[in-house]
Amino acid sequence: MKRISNVITAVSVTLFIAVMLVLTLISAVTGEGSGNAKKGSALSTVISLVDGSIGEKITKDFAGSFSGRIDWVAIDAKTESAICENIVNGVYIADSRLIEADNTARTVSGKCASSILSYTNVYDGAVCLVAVPGSAGVYSELLPEYMDSRTQKQLIDRFYELLDTGVRRIDAYNRLKMLSDNYVYFRSDNKWTSYGAYCVYRTVIQKLGFQPLSYDKYSIEHAADSYCGDLYSRTQYMHCSPDLLDIYTYDGDTEVTGCTLRENDGTETECPLYNRDALRSDNMYALYPGVGHPMINIRTSNGNGRKLLVIGDDYAASFVPFLLQHYSEVTVIYPEHTTLPLSSYTDNTEYERTLFLFGIDSLCGENILEELLSEYTKGDRLI
Amino acid sequence: MIYSSLIFIYAFLPLSLLAHKIAPAKYKELVLLILSLVFISFSGLAVLVFAIAYAALNYSGGLVIQRAKDAKGLSVIPLTAFLSADIGIMILLRSRILTGLSGVIGLHRILCPLGLSLVTLSAAGYLMDIYFGRQRAEKDMVRFGLFILMFPKIIMGPVLTYNRYARIMDKRSQSAEALGAGLTLFMKGLAKKVLAADNLYMLYSAVNGVKVKELTALTAWTGAVAYVLCLYFTLSGFADMGAGTARCFGYTFPDSFRYPLFSSRLGYFATKWHIQPVRWFVRYIERPLQKLTSHRWLQALISVSVCGIIGFWYRFNTNGLLCGLIFGLLLLIERFLSGFKIMKPTGVMYTSVLIILLGVLFSGNTVSSSMRFIGAMTGSSRELADSLTVYLLRSYSVLLLIAMYASSDLLRTMLIRSGSAKLRSVLTGARPVIVLLLLISCTALMSYSGSSDMILLRL
Structure with a gap:
């Protein structure tokens, strides 16, 4: 009996593994690669070969191409929920939304702050900074109590303390926290919604010297009603309603006259403000201006000649459309996708202000501004 | 990899x-x-x-x-x-x-x-x-x-x-039967690591993330139990996966763990935990040194010291060394008191409590942090339980009970004592289905990250 059982085990498991291997290979061959990924230098490739990080990448790529991965992750969510907490792949499944559940004690390294300070010292215009909390910071009361609910607020405060000279620091946390009963954050993503961005815009634009535009004057288009964010893709939790991707259009005189995307190799292409093709892709959030590219330059019919440079992450993408009524030109740089120093993309002396707008998670990790602002940090001391 | x-x-x-x-x-x-x-x-x-x-x-x-x-x-x-x-x-x-x-x-x-x-x-x-x-x-x-x-x-x-x-x-004997046996052992180890250890680690991390002065006694005990179980399932899981893989290639490796937790004596625990490395230290260090002297107290000192070396070998810090030394000392005391007979449940209880306390010492990075945690376990800092305790026990009680059952040899003992050939046949017949289900569950749990990494220790 034991012998037969072992033989059946061998046959069934081997067959299952073989079928999955073949399906995964087919999926890997037919699947599309990530076209926007940063390409490393030859040196970094050699280093990754030597220290084994390429092995980790292969392991991750294999998992990424694993056949039926979405269904597997859904089974994962059900299994995890059944045997322990509602935390799946670092995401807490609350009744109404998914929230990043990071229990690690994070600290502000100060390197990002150091880069911004160095930039401010050299730059002639004014520098403003908005550090945006993720949904975990605003909806912290939904998380289990052992996860420090004050962490994101503390991180933002600490980061602002490091920039006590020269940089105008704008509070987004309290505004978003106050409005947390509204649809200010996606249910399936860590990021804010367009409405959340608008709420913070009202504060930011006053600090930039303008009067905010009234909410009533916007026409709101639900560009997509099936957006499933990063937190959803990590859990495949079916009971979380998909989110809306909104486009806010102001019924005023100022119109967008042109948008130009610039790549790292210097090529420039004209594009619409909103990339509606993205709604048919895996990354629907790329609907917003410049997402997935190093730089986008947006020109408007506003004749005041004022120009703004925005350096930010995905939070900035849905925020920028609100600024367009006030400026004749807005340039957005996404350091996540840049590989060159800032001067290779644009001349910052043309802009009267620079606005840094990042999620606090981006500012706490490794210094994402290191390469972009390297021209300004040389010789400066680190905090 | x-x-x-x-x-x-x-x-x-x-x-x-x-x-x-x-x-x-x-x-x-x-x-x-x-x-x-x-x-x-x-x-x-x-x-x-x-x-x-x-x-x-x-x-x-x-x-x-x-x-x-x-x-x-x-x-x-x-x-x-x-x-x-x-x-x-x-x-x-x-x-x-x-x-x-x-x-x-x-x-x-x-x-x-x-x-x-x-x-x-x-x-x-x-x-x-x-x-x-x-x-x-x-x-x-x-x-x-x-x-x-x-x-x-x-x-x-x-x-x-x-x-x-x-x-x-x-x-070497490579056959379909050996492949089946190897895959069964591999999946058993994989389940230990992915289903048990990784989730127990979440529980341990949850408790470990709370400031010690805010920990209630029951929460601290829950975290300590989770750590010991997680350590056992991680080490024995990898050992089983390795042995299972070798079996698939036709090589039969000896067992590394024989259900050490819930032993009725510390001595039994010592003979069932990570058997080959422990035997190595006995064979190459303890015995040769003990042969050099006939003084019993000196031989005892050597035994305790070797336990200290084993503890240090695991953690490479003071906590590991101290944990090993205390374990050796307790073993010595147990041998000295071996004439006293105790009931098995009492033995299991006292061994488990000592292992959990030693686990806390073993897990810490400094002796003082471990002592503070043990202080919290005695209820010195706060009340017995709070809402966090209730939340954690509600979320993890099923996992903890299954993990404790799986880490004991109750199923094996039950099968042997029942003497029921029919029951054994049913379990043997169901094995292919169980193995496949374990593979599917573990695949699902690894599907997002692609792997379940080594946690707690890097030997």
Whole structure:
């Protein structure tokens, strides 16, 4: 009996593994690669070969191409929920939304702050900074109590303390926290919604010297009603309603006259403000201006000649459309996708202000501004 | 690469088995060695070069000691030199001496190869066995290379004497039955790691993330129990996966763990926990030293010291050393009081409590932090339980109960005592379905990250 059982085990498991291997290979061959990924230098490739990080990448790529991965992750969510907490792949499944559940004690390294300070010292215009909390910071009361609910607020405060000279620091946390009963954050993503961005815009634009535009004057288009964010893709939790991707259009005189995307190799292409093709892709959030590219330059019919440079992450993408009524030109740089120093993309002396707008998670990790602002940090001391 | 990853289970393992199967009999070991080098290369070329150099060092070490011994020369000199090199490398890589160097030479990090501590024991044991004349140096480079680098044993052992390893290699029997048995053992280990250890680690992390002064006694106990169970399932899980893989290739490795938790005496626990490394320390350090003296108190001191060395070998810090010393002392006291008879449940209770307390000491980075945690377990800081305790117990009670049951030998004992052939047949018949379900569940749990990494300890 034991012998037969072992033989059946061998046959069934081997067959299952073989079928999955073949399906995964087919999926890997037919699947599309990530076209926007940063390409490393030859040196970094050699280093990754030597220290084994390429092995980790292969392991991750294999998992990424694993056949039926979405269904597997859904089974994962059900299994995890059944045997322990509602935390799946670092995401807490609350009744109404998914929230990043990071229990690690994070600290502000100060390197990002150091880069911004160095930039401010050299730059002639004014520098403003908005550090945006993720949904975990605003909806912290939904998380289990052992996860420090004050962490994101503390991180933002600490980061602002490091920039006590020269940089105008704008509070987004309290505004978003106050409005947390509204649809200010996606249910399936860590990021804010367009409405959340608008709420913070009202504060930011006053600090930039303008009067905010009234909410009533916007026409709101639900560009997509099936957006499933990063937190959803990590859990495949079916009971979380998909989110809306909104486009806010102001019924005023100022119109967008042109948008130009610039790549790292210097090529420039004209594009619409909103990339509606993205709604048919895996990354629907790329609907917003410049997402997935190093730089986008947006020109408007506003004749005041004022120009703004925005350096930010995905939070900035849905925020920028609100600024367009006030400026004749807005340039957005996404350091996540840049590989060159800032001067290779644009001349910052043309802009009267620079606005840094990042999620606090981006500012706490490794210094994402290191390469972009390297021209300004040389010789400066680190905090 | 580690065993608990999708790429290992769904790509490396099946392709390796295929390559090994189609290779002519006399080249099977060579094929396995090449596969082992590919496996190691996933940790980086630096680790691969190190591994090859390490195997070459010990291969030549064995030959040099053998030659000195045959020539009736001073074989103790090469033995000392090669042992110092082996142990020195382990200390250098496991301690944090090289951490600062990684930035200087431009690497993202300097890895301590997974399994180095176990490989060091194997290599040192081999050299000492040649010196003491228990065996002759191996001339077959491929076979010796496998002794050091064989991928089914490189992560979590077992630590074998060369004689025993050679016997296992000679008795290779590859068949569908062996493959089934190997896959069953592999899935058992995978489930231990992915289903049990990883989720227990979440519970341990949740408790560990709370400030000690805010911990209630029951929460602290829950965290400590989670740590001990997580440690057991991680180590035994990897050991089972390694042994299962070896079985698929036709090699039968001995057990590394025999349900040590819930033993009725500390002595029983010691004989069932991580059997081969513990035996190695007894065989190569404790016994030779004890033979040097006839004083019982001195022999006892040696036993306690060896326990301290084992504890240090695991953690490479003061906590590990202290934990080992206290364990050795408790073992001594237990032997001294062996005349007192206690009921089995009482024995299980006292052993479990001591193991959990020692687990807390073992887990800490400093003695003072561990003592503060033990203080919280006594209820010195706050009340017995709070809302966090209720939340954690509500969320994890099913997992904890299943984990405690699975870590005991209750099922095995029940089957033996029932004497029911029918029950055994039903369980044996259901095995293929259970194994497949375990594979599917573990695949799902690893589907997002692609792997379930080594946690708590890097031996």
